[in-house]
Amino acid sequence: MSQALITIRRAIPGDAEQIAAVHDAAWREAYRGLIPGRELERLIARRGPDWWRRAVLQGSRLLVLSLHGAVGGYVSYGRNRAPSLPFGGEIFELYLAPEYQGMGFGARLFRAGRRDLAENGLQTMLVWTLSDNQRAVNFYRHLGGEPIRKASEYFGAEKLGRLALGFGALGN
DSSP states (O other): OOOOOEEEEEOOGGGHHHHHHHHHHHHHHHHBTTBOHHHHHHHHHTSOHHHHHHHHHTTOEEEEEEETTEEEEEEEEEEOSOTTSOOSEEEEEEEEOGGGTTSSHHHHHHHHHHHHHHHTTOOOEEEEEETTOHHHHHHHHHTTOEEEEEEEEEETTEEEEEEEEEEOOTTO
16 A cells, blocks of 8 residues: 655745646646637746746745655745735635646645734735636635636737635634
8 A cells, every 4th residue: 555645845946847837737737718828838837947946046935745756746935916905815826737626726825825824924815816716716715715806807809707705813
């Protein structure tokens, strides 16, 4: 009988290649058919291994899901970037490689990022998702997120809806 070694830990520069691979696969899985194809490929191409290596070296808050030493997902987070919204923290991105989706790993990454935000004084937080990404909307609602703001963003010439979901202080 074998046991899986699954950990959530801070990203290190040596994870950059694997984080980029997760990003590529997860974005294609999540956004194919939502974001126009050429624009989606352009967005994916911007985030290669060098981009992720710089993010780690610059101190970005970035946790990875490690399965037997291989990166299967990541969560990036920090201070809320929308000062007009009364939330301290924000989860910027949370993605899993498609083969690890639906197993509870996303919720584990979410809770780890949220806990780190709270431990650093950011008790409330929000997350943005595309409104038409029903899987993501359902995921964050299941974790307690409440819709708080609608907005839109252009992807090439196409305007897509965005939804912010807010989370109160842990324990409330």
